[in-house]
Amino acid sequence: EIVLTQSPGTLSLSPGQRVTLSCRASQTVSSRYLAWYQQKPGQTPRLLIYGASSRATGIPDRFSGSGSGTDFTLTISRLEPEDFAVYYCQQYGSSSITFGPLSFGQGTRLEMK
């Protein structure tokens, strides 16, 4: 199973700032099969990025993803008040041959300073 480690655990930032979240995999994630989700308190997760860098439908272009191999990042170019939430990465590269297992990182919490 591929283990994903996100860092940092928590970030305290202000609106307008730029932020980069990290997701590191224990082994290579094939074909950049990595996704990012946003979850606000009391809400279900929302897909932001798939294929490491493709934005999901309706996601603002201030969100961008990059990376390959074992190192991936999610960047928010200019934080809006509604962006303060928990962010999860998820890999699906291990499913290219077998059906799962899929795995998530432990999450990074963005807090408003």
Place this chain on the structure above:
Amino acid sequence: VQLVESGGGWVQPGRSLRLSCAASGFTLDDYTLHWVRQAPGKGLEWVAGISYNSGNIGYADSVKGRFTISRDNVKNSLYLQMNGLRAEDTALYYCVKDRAMITATYFESWGQGTLVTVSS
């Protein structure tokens, strides 16, 4: 797309529970479906997935041998039979739609979840 889970509740350790998910707004048999859970105050954990025709099925190691995922495309429903429940299975269980049909990839749409509490 609408996914509505049901069947959660309080159950004693060792007992069983069956979750259901009613899907609407899309053609169910075009997509892989999953159960993903979230323990209170914790992160997300993939539990199980099933391809469009039930030909491919996968489980997390933490539930393998205890949980069974199934689907009924005629009834537009997804199920999770949970046996031998443990305290660590306590979580909000989400029904989730994949973007793929045959493989397991990423999660496009989520239900609101049904809460399972395992306690004596």
